[in-house]
Amino acid sequence: MKDDRIGVFRDAHEDRESSHTIPDTPQTRAPAYRLAFDDPDFLCRDELRPVRLQLELLKPEMGMSEFGVESTIVLFGGARIPAPDSKDGARTKTLADLSRYYEEARTFARIMTERSKKNGHREDVIVTGGGPGVMEAGNRGAMDAGGVSIGLNIVLPHEQAPNEYVTPELCFNFHYFGIRKMHFLMRARAVVVFPGGFGTLDELFESLTLIQTGRMEEVPILLFGEAFWRKIVNWEALADAGTISNEDLKLFRFVETADEAVAMIDGWENGGVRRSAMPGR
Numbered sequence: 001m002k003d004d005r006i007g008v009f010r011d012a013h014e015d016r017e018s019s020h021t022i023p024d025t026p027q028t029r030a031p032a033y034r035l036a037f038d039d040p041d042f043l044c045r046d047e048l049r050p051v052r053l054q055l056e057l058l059k060p061e062m063g064m065s066e067f068g069v070e071s072t073i074v075l076f077g078g079a080r081i082p083a084p085d086s087k088d089g090a091r092t093k094t095l096a097d098l099s100r101y102y103e104e105a106r107t108f109a110r111i112m113t114e115r116s117k118k119n120g121h122r123e124d125v126i127v128t129g130g131g132p133g134v135m136e137a138g139n140r141g142a143m144d145a146g147g148v149s150i151g152l153n154i155v156l157p158h159e160q161a162p163n164e165y166v167t168p169e170l171c172f173n174f175h176y177f178g179i180r181k182m183h184f185l186m187r188a189r190a191v192v193v194f195p196g197g198f199g200t201l202d203e204l205f206e207s208l209t210l211i212q213t214g215r216m217e218e219v220p221i222l223l224f225g226e227a228f229w230r231k232i233v234n235w236e237a238l239a240d241a242g243t244i245s246n247e248d249l250k251l252f253r254f255v256e257t258a259d260e261a262v263a264m265i266d267g268w269e270n271g272g273v274r275r276s277a278m279p280g281r
Contacts, residue, residue: 012037056179060172064150064187067170068120072127072150072187073112073265076203077105077134077194077224101194101224102137108192108258109141109149117147124189125150130162130171134194139165152180181206190220190265195228212248220268222261226254 016038022028036042043052084099109126116124126142128135130151142149143165151166154174162171174180185191185207193204204223210216223229238244255261 053176053179056174056176057182060152060183061186063172064170067148068122069125069150069170069187071123071189072125073109074184074188074191074207075105075109075126075128075134075138075194076184076191076196076200077101077128077138078196078200079129079131079133079135080197081133081195083137098195098225098228102134104224104256104258105134105137105194106141106144108261109138110145111141111258111262113142113145113147113149117145121148125170127152127184127187128166129153129199130166131160132163134196136163136165139163139167142167152183154180185210185216188219190222190268192222192224192261194224208248208251211251212244218251220265221252222255222264223252224255224261226256229254 016035019035019038027033031039031041034042042048078098080095081102082095082099083102086099112124113126116122116126125148126138127150128138130139130153135151139149139151140163148167148170149165150170150172151162152172152174153160153162154177162173172183174183181203184203188207191204191207193200204221207216207221211218211221229235235249239246239249253264255264
């Protein structure tokens with residue numbers, strides 16, 4: 001990160017380095033003597049959770065701002081969906097059938113990144129969860145276009161390294177799911193959701209809830225694979241039960257191909273499918 005420190009006080013980096021070269025005594029070895037900002041044990045205490053939340057919000061925010069990212073295209077989708085040419089023998093028939101969406105995600109990301117390159121990677125930058133499957137496809141498509149993309153990884157009990165297509169300067173790692181989801185949506189101009197599991201459903205419904213309740217500006221939400229989404233969610237039953245309104249069903253659209261998704265985003269921005277404002281919003 002760029003560091004434009006000004007002022008007359010001694011730099012924190014210098015003090016940190018100095019503290020590592022002090023004489024070795026019982027006092028200097030004691031945890032109490034460590035600089036607070038250079039003490040992992042202290043920073044990981046339960047009482048410091050508010051500070052960690054703030055740091056996790058600030059670091060990616062500063063990184064993306066310094067890179068010049070102004071708006072993003074969010075790409076959600078399953079980590080287990082393989083590329084069509086994957087040799088993974090453990091996949092189910094359903095996953096094999098869904099593998100076509102890997103290529104659609106890759107194509108969609110390439111098209112959007114070709115546009116993003118024209119504005120210096122400031123607008124419509126692809127952002128994914130940085131992992132495998134559909135996320136990999138999104139970052140890969142951005143690389144196909146010779147552009148950049150963002151990866152928002154999270155530490156999981158099982159080891160997960162970022163996929164190799166994320167732009168290194170825009171590859172961030174998280175401890176808190178909530179802060180990670182904030183970063184997905186803070187710059188979002190569209191949310192594109194491919195078939196996935198619990199994580200994908202969580203991200204989709206949080207996005208819908210924020211828009212439905214007026215906590216987030218309305219942006220296009222596009223669901224790839226109508227058959228998949230209608231099989232796992234009975235959207236009309238929610239409206240029939242009165243737990244959502246019929247108007248809420250207009251918050252999202254189904255698409256099947258990358259070209260259709262791009263056209264839908266363009267049409268949405270031009271007011272072609274934008275729903276009317278809800279009373280009281």
